[in-house]
Amino acid sequence: MLRRNAGTSGLSTSRMGLGTMTWGRDTSKEDARGLLRAFTEAGGDLVDTAPAYARGEAERILGVLMKTEVNRDDIVVATKAGFTFRDGVRVIDTSRRALLDDLHESLRRLRTDHIDLWQVHAWGPAPLEETLAALDHAVTVGDVRYAGVSNFVGWQTASAATWQEAFPGRARIVGNQVEYSLLARRAEVEVLPAIRHFGMGFFPWSPMGRGVLTGKYRGGVPRGSRAASDHFGWYVEPYLEPRSRAVVEAVAKAADGLGITPLQVAWLWVRDAPGVTAPLLGARTAEQLAEYLAAEEMELPVPIAAALDDVSGGPNDARPAPTA
Template identity: 70%
Template sequence: MRTRRVGASGLQVSQLGLGTLTWGRDTPVAEAKALVRRFHEAGGTLVDTAPAYGNGVAEKIIGQLIHTDLQRSDLVIATKGGFGVKDGRRVVDTSRSALLDDLAASLRRLHTDHVDLWQVHAWGEAPIEETLEALDHAVRAGMARYVGVSNYVGWQTARAATWQEAVPGRTPLVSSQVEYSLLARRSEIEVIPALRSLGMGLFPWSPLGRGVLTGKYRGGVTPRGSRGAADHFSWFVEPYLEDKSRAITDAVAKAAEGLDLLPHQVALLWVRDAPGVTAPLLGPRTVEQLDELLGLDDVSLPAQITAALDDVSGGPNVGRTSTP
């Protein structure tokens, strides 16, 4: 698998990342380990996780793997802090103490002394300078090599990155993680232009439109065992089952048929090669699903297909024609 540089930093990652959102709940431990092994065999390095994924189970699985099947240096481990679930409620706490406590706990579960990329999981109520000072501390202490943010909108991204640039010695933000797919192109308006201006990389999550772009929900049927059929995930999928999304999904399926590809391969290629993207984060639950997304290094969408998908999903991507 080819690698890409994360923004203007020196960090190199595989051009696809492996996400771990469902590990410990919908993805059993044995299957999760098999996913990492297969991803590594294919040349993948970037594994993205968080304390909230499986209530820490995802990090524990990675920690076990790097002491049994893999070497620590085989993976670029990205995790997050500042978000969790307590007593059934989602809690965002980006204070210095909460963030550093999260990181210390992550390192214990990962059985490592550092993560390659540490990200603030969401914008919180703590002063941004306090949040960012926690990132500085983590890098100075050797607990994290690089830092970034996740789920920040454009102005939040610009404010945080500019604060770090304002004084020599602060740690620059190298990346942002946001939702981006043919069904979710809002980040093209402000987030992606901001990242480009700031020299930051982009890790799109849900590049397959929360699974909808695979075509499994076409015809108005929700397959048994899918995320849309799960009580804890149906809310996540339902927003992309309306008429506009169906038209986009149909267009992806038609393109796939003409190119002799699978619909989810077309959807992934569109995101992978979109302007500003560093590495889409994949969320397969089985090795079979992962295999269908690997081996596409030498495959790209024809310009005419890309333009047609742009048009049906919201219009031209101005980043394709803008001056570098």
């Protein structure tokens, strides 16, 4: 599997990341084992998790698998901090205390002595300088190799990067993780320009439009899908409206013409979009993962990518223009 650096930093990862949001809930430990084994055997190494995923169970499962299935040094572990549960309610707390407590618990659950990429999960109410000081501390003491952010909009990304660059010795922000797909292109307006300006990496989450771009919902909501579940129905519903259906049909038409699947068309579009380091896929089984891995050697023709740009929101100004 080909590799990319996170912007101009020294952090190198596979150009595909394995997300674990469903681990411990919709993805069993056994299925997670099959996923991780297939992913690493194909050359993948970036595995993204968070304390908020199944209230820590995703990290616990990954920690076990890094002891029994893969070599820890062969995995780039990305996790987060700043989401916490209080009285059963998820809240954002980006204070130094909360972040470092999250880090301590992540290290324990993951059974490791360091995190490769530690990300602030969301912009929070604590002063930015306090939040970023926690990243500095974690990198300085060796608990963290690289620092990043997640779900930061453009001005937030620029604020964090500028603060860290203002004084020598602060931990550089090497990446941002934001939703990005053919159904969610808002990142192109401000986030991606900020990322390019500061030489950061970009790790899109939900590159399949929360599963809708696979085409599975073209005929309705199938039983067993995320949209049919009590805990993920709200998550998929925004992309089941008419505009999204039109984009899905365009993806399906491109797939028919290229002789590949809609999933692969949508995946190739986001994987090779300007500025992308590694999209984070949410496959729940090794069988689902196989379809992504089969696309590793594929490339989306530039005119097809440009046509999908047009139908999903307009030209991507950062994409090279198709040649005649």
